[in-house]
Amino acid sequence: MTAGFIDLGTAENHLLFDLLEPKLNAPRVITAADTHYQDSAGSPSFRAAVAPFLSRLWQAEVDADDLVVLSGTGVAMETLAFALCEPGDGIVVPTPYFSGLDGELAGRSRARIIPAPDVSAEALDHAIRSNHNVRAIALVSPNNPLGQVYDECTLQAVARVAVEHDLHLIADEVYAGSVHTGEFVSTARAVPSDRLHITWGFAKDFGLSGYKVGVLHTRNAEVRDAVQAQSRLANASSDTQALLRDLLLDTAWLEQFQTEARNRLRTAYEQTTAALTAAGISYLPAAAGLFLYLDLTGHAATFEAEAALTQRLRTEARINLAPGASFHSTTPGYYRLCFATDASLVREAIDRLAAELKRA
Template sequence: MKIIDEIPASKTLEINAIATKLMNEGKDVINLTTGEPDFPTPERIKEKAKEALDKDFTKYTNSKGIFELRMTISKLLSKKGIEYTADEIIVTNGGKQAIYNALLAILDKDDEVILFSPLWVSYVPMILLAGAKPVIIRTTFEEGFLPNVNEIEKNITSKTKAILVNSPNNPTGVVYSESVIKGIAEIANKKGLYVIADEVYDSLVYDKPFVSLYNFVNPQQLIYINAFSKAYAMTGWRLGYCATKNRVIYNRISKIQGHTTSSVNSIAQFAAVEADKVDNKYMIDEFKKRRDFTVEEARKIGLEFVNPNGAFYLFFKSPLNDDETFCKKLLEEKLVALVPGSAFDAKGFVRLSFANSMKNLSGAFQRIKEFVK
């Protein structure tokens, strides 16, 4: 399979493999590569999963997701001012499947998708697997990693089908401003382009209210993506969802899911119905505390970065010209695992996840400080 052979291996996995080897050797590795909360899943969600087992809720479900969960998602979105009915929502095996299903539902061979780097590692492979072409617009450190709306206009061709937007952003932690969100929406609306809004980090915003693309994109052109992973510390439960008011696209996504993974794990779905009764503010408050600590420590060392207003990543300029060499040497010599920016189409930068304990963050920065000096 030529397309699969051309997709690069994950640099994140490469660093993790070295980290795992060192840990197996008994070394005290501090791993700050992981893009997942270190909190346990809220207790009442875990109790609901036990209830599912006790009730033998272990059979196939509707491939779109059980109605009760879709209603819960509808309520959760409504609290954010995002209005989708249960019949406009499809539950997926994580946010990743929601994105891939959306791409498959709208793309034909050789169509083009505009996206912005630094970008999440799976976007480009997904677009390639769909037979389409990624058109990457590179944002800059100097402009705060915010997309330049004029650059979007320049890159639109007769083959452009969609714009994929990730805000709050992984790996930069940048939250797109309202003016940028409006600018993207105006172009998409004018040109009749689909917009895939990956907003899985929208609950982790620290300084200003989050602005969703939902507020500005033509409803028939928007495919909204979110998940339980980050907001409820449920990464391993594999629960994401997409929503759209476009019935043609909705039915296509439903068909794709029905012929691939079918339904999502029944126990996970049953448990997640409880999510609208969970107060996850304690997680958000703790992440803000860690963000503030991370920023302060990074400044003391003299690292250069754009302030992360969302998600749980610090994306800084590599003290060495080669970000991969920096990450490998830091891991080998100081036992701190970070992800090279080249994994995100951003050579010369490094991603640090502060989804970890204050103790580990403090220890990591002490080691990074020693290494940089």
């Protein structure tokens, strides 16, 4: 047990370093080419390694020439939005959604995020028809914070709405390899289109958030050129690309790593849900991601009450959970709990949460 502050609000994967450590610390052969400037789309050898990896992950053919390497998935989303949108253009995003999209999609681009109450075709269509100058629909798939995996029918329905309104479809698939229950369905497989743009990175599936490497995949040459023109301001380092290239090329190690990473994530989810159930705390079942969504609606009937509970959890229970308001939830009382960390800390945080809720 610890008396310190426990942060379960940050979506980082702390379950994998012992698997990565031998590879990250092993002697490496670095060539002169690995120390120089790279192509503006990213190192050709790195993109050549990423393409077959994503082809397997997405179960769809990925061409290395359709990839642009950037310093993180968030940067890829931000650069894409700047390429697609004029100031004031709208991007429809189903709620709840990762709050980072506010800055990524609407910061530099000055686009408007238009929330839709859910991912249904009806909700998206209504949001589009109720607004002007809508340019795109954006999804985080699997969903953050819900941990839901969208099925093929859902993705195809979203795509039909995009096609009907002549919109781009943006999919952030940074949790594609972090599915612990069932199978991931990529938009690349369900919605092949030159108006589909997908981002992925090493932060979540590999637990390498500090390495800041993401990729954009698009078959749209005009969009790719626009993103590539901006990429020199957001390059991933040549050495990091070389390191990750060599990880991906060791296919035997990679297969074992992915299998063990998924098993550990599933175990962490099962341990967390068991502890929540024992403590009498409700949650929404999840199938992917490093988190699940707690249902504390009985303790916070308004967003004012949610804010007060959030503050009390931080100051009295000394735990950090991300409240639903930060994800633009339409209903107060939901919290994202990130469980991909030391199991004893998660159990301690749940015990503190349960005790604080009883005092409320």
